[in-house]
Amino acid sequence: MEQPNRRYMTRESFRRWLEEQAGGTRYERVAGEPIAMAPERIIHARLKARVWQALDRALSGQDAGCEAGSSPEPPR
Numbered sequence: 001m002e003q004p005n006r007r008y009m010t011r012e013s014f015r016r017w018l019e020e021q022a023g024g025t026r027y028e029r030v031a032g033e034p035i036a037m038a039p040e041r042i043i044h045a046r047l048k049a050r051v052w053q054a055l056d057r058a059l060s061g062q063d064a065g066c067e068a069g070s071s072p073e074p075p076r
Contacts, residue, residue, distance in 0.1 A: 008032035 009017060014029045021027065026037040056068040
């Protein structure tokens with residue numbers, strides 16, 4: 001049986017590759033290889049929103065030197 005074409009991806013090459021993907025499929029990088037993830041369930045999306053809102057409220061008006069963000073990617 002022929003092995004699938006596998007390639008190791010660095011964090012930066014994975015991010016560039018992600019930008020080229022279409023269709024809304026989410027991927028994660030495991031051991032340098034892109035793996036398709038299951039679609040996010042609505043309950044998980046709601047929970048993330050509530051956690052973000054709580055964190056945002058807690059940091060609001062504080063001189064914490066940071067802010068809450070809702071993006072799945074770290075700031076560049």
